[in-house]
Amino acid sequence: MQNLAQRLDLIAPSPTLALDAKAKALKAEGRDIINFGIGEPDFNTPAHIGEAAIKAIKDGFTRYTPADGTVELKEAVCEKFRVDNGLEYKPSQIVVSNGGKHSLYNIFLCLFQPGDEVILPCPSWVSYAPMLVLAGATPVLVRTSAANGYTITAEELEKAITPRTRGIIINSPSNPTGMAYGHDRLKELAAVILKNKLWVVTDDIYEKIVFDGFKFANLPMLEPALYDQTVIAHGLAKTYAMTGWRIGFLAGPEKVARGAAKIQSQTTSNPCSISQKAGVAALTGPQDTVTEMVASFKRRRDLTLSLLAEIPNVTCPVPQGAFYVFPDVSAYFGKKDGNTVLNTSDELAAYLLEKAEAAIVPGTGFGDDKTLRVSYAVSDEDIKRGLGRVKEALLALK
Numbered sequence: 001m002q003n004l005a006q007r008l009d010l011i012a013p014s015p016t017l018a019l020d021a022k023a024k025a026l027k028a029e030g031r032d033i034i035n036f037g038i039g040e041p042d043f044n045t046p047a048h049i050g051e052a053a054i055k056a057i058k059d060g061f062t063r064y065t066p067a068d069g070t071v072e073l074k075e076a077v078c079e080k081f082r083v084d085n086g087l088e089y090k091p092s093q094i095v096v097s098n099g100g101k102h103s104l105y106n107i108f109l110c111l112f113q114p115g116d117e118v119i120l121p122c123p124s125w126v127s128y129a130p131m132l133v134l135a136g137a138t139p140v141l142v143r144t145s146a147a148n149g150y151t152i153t154a155e156e157l158e159k160a161i162t163p164r165t166r167g168i169i170i171n172s173p174s175n176p177t178g179m180a181y182g183h184d185r186l187k188e189l190a191a192v193i194l195k196n197k198l199w200v201v202t203d204d205i206y207e208k209i210v211f212d213g214f215k216f217a218n219l220p221m222l223e224p225a226l227y228d229q230t231v232i233a234h235g236l237a238k239t240y241a242m243t244g245w246r247i248g249f250l251a252g253p254e255k256v257a258r259g260a261a262k263i264q265s266q267t268t269s270n271p272c273s274i275s276q277k278a279g280v281a282a283l284t285g286p287q288d289t290v291t292e293m294v295a296s297f298k299r300r301r302d303l304t305l306s307l308l309a310e311i312p313n314v315t316c317p318v319p320q321g322a323f324y325v326f327p328d329v330s331a332y333f334g335k336k337d338g339n340t341v342l343n344t345s346d347e348l349a350a351y352l353l354e355k356a357e358a359a360i361v362p363g364t365g366f367g368d369d370k371t372l373r374v375s376y377a378v379s380d381e382d383i384k385r386g387l388g389r390v391k392e393a394l395l396a397l398k
């Protein structure tokens with residue numbers, strides 16, 4: 001057998017997608033698995049968005065579009081940034097891709113190369129580090145703490161910078177913690193980033209899913225001098241319950257967008273023409289479904305936090321956004337299930353899947369071993385049943 005390329009050895013499969021596959025397989029076997037594992041809204045895509053896609057098919061809008069997206073969708077994206085963020089972009093500064101993940105990979109390929117270090121505050125979403133590695137760059141993980149709301153401080157950032165540092169990734173609200181950067185923290189970071197001439201990649205995919213009056217901001221909104229060194233990664237998956245449609249986009253300096261467009265023209269070509277029409281409907285149509293979904297997420301976050309609070313020795317900060325909570329379960333390490341000692345979040349998550357039939361991602365996938373990531377994008381009923389079983393299973397450990 002011929003050998004495969006060595007780059008395959010550099011990364012592992014996404015642990016969240018792997019857990020989701022396992023949960024679905026167990027469910028198919030008839031197990032009553034409650035899936036807190038996947039980062040996906042459980043709502044249907046709003047009807048008017050689906051109708052725009054059906055119209056696109058009926059109208060024969062089924063051919064190649066420009067590789068970096070239709071002008072119509074890029075204009076809708078520019079309008080979104082103008083209205084929501086007060087940021088001015090031209091369509092030539094936008095590239096529409098096959099999801100936010102694809103946008104991020106394009107961005108990394110454009111900005112970073114072998115020898116470059118990129119600062120990644122962690123715990124962080126599972127795919128940043130592998131995608132940076134595939135781009136040849138070195139992720140530099142900077143551990144953040146629950147006490148600081150899982151945000152990197154200016155001091156921690158300064159300390160991590162070396163002559164090889166080229167950029168930093170900010171994800172707010174964050175997957176996996178749900179925590180978001182306050183404006184003061186971002187302004188402090190902006191000063192360090194400007195001084196050190198770093199690229200900022202800001203992943204704003206959870207921008208609209210915020211609670212309790214939290215006011216979202218990203219770095220260029222607060223420090224306009226950063227506009228020329230920032231690339232925003234965004235997408236429709238989470239805000240509009242459009243995970244399967246695969247529409248993401250980037251906005252940044254023209255040279256970055258043109259670089260990403262060039263890569264896309266030689267690799268994937270355009271994202272699905274029908275999804276792009278749906279994307280225009282999502283961005284320009286009524287937004288009341290977003291408000292309703294966010295209200296449901298807020299109710300479920302509160303329910304999830306109150307049920308976790310009933311489990312002895314589990315601690316959890318209150319997240320401002322996304323649909324995740326990130327409880328510290330390390331008080332249960334060292335306890336036994338029969339003769340087996342559970343020492344890590346991986347072992348605890350495996351135990352909870354088996355014993356409580358609750359699929360929950362261990363914190364290790366995100367670079368933290370004391371925690372679990374609970375996605376509460378499931379029904380209130382399932383949250384109650386699932387976390388009730390989790391409590392029982394944890395209390396059964398000796």
Ligand SMILES: Cc1ncc(COP(=O)(O)O)c(C=O)c1O
Pocket residue numbers: 039098099100101102125171174175203205235236237243247248
């Ligand atoms: C932080 C973050 N960024 C990007 C993405 C990618 O989303 P998609 O590629 O589905 O648009 C996700 C999805 O889980 C995410 O959690």
